[in-house]
Amino acid sequence: MKAVVLLSAGLHPVSARPAPVPVEMQAIALARTLGAAAAGLHAGPGGPGVADALGHGLARIGHLPLARGADPLEALVNHLAAHPPELVLAGRCGQGGEDSGLLPYALAARLGWPLIADAVALEMQGPGVLAVRQALERGGRRTITVRLPAVVTVHPAAPAAAAFAWGQARRGVLEVLPVPSGFAGDAVPAPELRPYRPRPRLIRGAASGGSAADRLKAATESAAADGKLMVGPSPEEAAREILAHLRKLGLVPPRQPR
């Protein structure tokens, strides 16, 4: 099976130096669990961060050279339509660019392929059919089967990436691919950027336009205004009451008749 892992020119969040994006390295590890012949694909300015991905388990990376800040979508669509793999893997979100996680979706929409988000495990279910284990909110998991070709994004909860191997990085090939002139991508208009300064999160439950007293109340008052107290019940009585309460809140599934 042929798989392509999309690589972005990432930056390290602390040092801001070029570095591979962790979740893309996890995507390489997932592709290897399928026994797929995985190749990397990068559309952009390239750099040491992209080449480092070779050391995390890729034998070959195709590089579509684009100017810094150019939209990579056209070049990727053109290349993947000309050399279609069976599976395209991408990180759930880049690190160092726009970081919105939209590119895999735009790519899938343009190629007309299905997209499955947030994979943590992959398994072939037969020729051309892939089972994707998807991570959901609150530690939930579900399995989606999809007919290939498909685009799959990888969740940070996926198995850890392979450690960097120097020899493999030396042996791997970074191949510059031609980009036809019409597909170099328009420069995205430069947005207004400034250094990020963390802003405090809001106090849950306080409405906009409320007074300081409202905010204080929302921050300090527990939700237990209608609290119920049982003093010294028998264990059975207590257990019955607790269970009924938890079921009413939907925290424990309702009773199953046997």
Next chain:
Amino acid sequence: MSRLRRDPRSEWQARRVPAAGSSATRLRYALGVEAIPATEVAVGPTGRPRRDPRTAVARLAVPGTARLRLDRSGLSRSVTGAGAVSAAPQEKLVIVEAPDFWVLALVEAPGGQPTPHDRQVLGAARLLAGPGAREGGGGVILVSAEPVTGAGRLGADRVVTLPVLAGDPVAAAEALAVLAGHFSARHLLAPESPLAGDLARRTAALLEESLFAEAELVSADQVARRRGAGRLEERRRPPRCLTIGLDRVAMHGGSLHEARELAFSASASTASASAGSILSIGPVERDAATVPLAEAEFVVSAGNGVTDFDLFRQLASALGGVPGASRVVCDAGLMPRDRQVGASGTVLTAAGYFALGIAGAPQHLQGIAGVEHVVAVNTDLHAKMIERASLAVVADAQAVMPALLALLEAGE
């Protein structure tokens, strides 16, 4: 909105001292506290009136406040007396008939109950649309898979229910794109959560728009988000598609909106080439034993009051809760460190917390500050955890645990 309104004019009139005789041309008002009525003044053995400072203070106390407040002007009592006007008039319903533009707000609202994140998305939509019922303002359309309770209070002018949103994400995104086109929506907002964020990205890709993901600041003319490996902040005018980060925008407060139901049937035009490629979507599974504490929905936690930890683990798995513990238990090695709840452990985002034999030290309570429903079992009536809980049971946890297990095993 339920604050008493004072009418100072009638308060003064009530304090007016009636004119005695013809000489009183000046208006006289009785200020300060009324004298203790003569009938209540006790007379001592010597015949002198005796004052009771205790009753005097009790008279000055303002009712209904947790802290003792003394009102020596007597004004607060007259509010409830002659000068009191009925509480604020009925809230006005804001009706937006033909707004200049529409803002679509997608919410998840599992079981029709809006989550805090959903409320914040509607708050952001309201900010982008303006307060409504004004020239140049917009209207907010709430879009959800099932009817949402209290949509008007959250600031929705219209409500569209699209059951298709709960199913296949490809069809859901198409329906949402059709809806956005139908209303020529100026903005499309969604919470930045796994499922709704996925849907927003699919829709943005269909609409061939960019996505302003995880906005941290939203106002009518500017939005901001974090990017560039978390080192840069991008600011711009609000684009068409946005997702809103958790706890970034306050929910809507104040005006009550109409939340008029709109019938809209998205003609399922499954024209997209990828339709039918998704063969099956399995049910959502949660293995409580392996879910990280920070992601858990329901945590069953043991403190120093629990001695039988095998029984506790059995109970947690029977209840389908993620096991947690207090620091004392983790320090003793009875539970692994990654199960510790609290300031130096994990701060929970769960909806429910079941505390067995936990005293509720401040460091522990910090870890459950965001939890809405707490159930506590403790032998000590005065434990802080009992005070914090919405259902507090003063009983021996060692006895309640087997009783609960027996109930669950009996299929109840």
